[in-house]
Amino acid sequence: MKVEGSHAIKAARSRVFELLITPDVLRRCVPGCESLEATEDGSYKMTLKVGVGAIKGVFNGTIRLEEIREPEHYKMVVDGKGAVGFVKGVGQLDLSEEGDQTVVNYTGDVAIGGTIASVGQRMALSSAKMMANQFFTSIGAEADAIAEAEASGEAYEPPKHGFIRNALRKLSE
16 A cells, blocks of 8 residues: 655754654654654664554554655654554655745555455555644644744643644644
């Protein structure tokens, strides 16, 4: 299944890139991420709780970042397994500056199997796009919170994330 799109974030490219590779930020921003821990080989061990349609489950797996060219590109390799199936994917993220914002273009190939694949490719693709949108909206909220902290001289307080908060953020854009 092919997933692709783009998302504009009102922040400098170097800041967006840093947010996209920082484990604590990823843990907060990836929808359903319950844990994300660095491993000795440079990858990350992750636990993700996701659902597609009526099929919901917990996936344990790894994320590895490759081909890192700061601040413009990296490749992400994901491999996860759970009681409801498996997910394997490879994605490319390319960042470009356009005025005062950064545009993140992403493409990926995702394979799913097991019970979760029974919902059909169209529903799985719709869920993947929704999760990507939530993720990039959360990254944008992180960038906004850092900019506000810098402008006010106060300490950075990570924003709260979630489906409803991100939907409200998206509507206010």
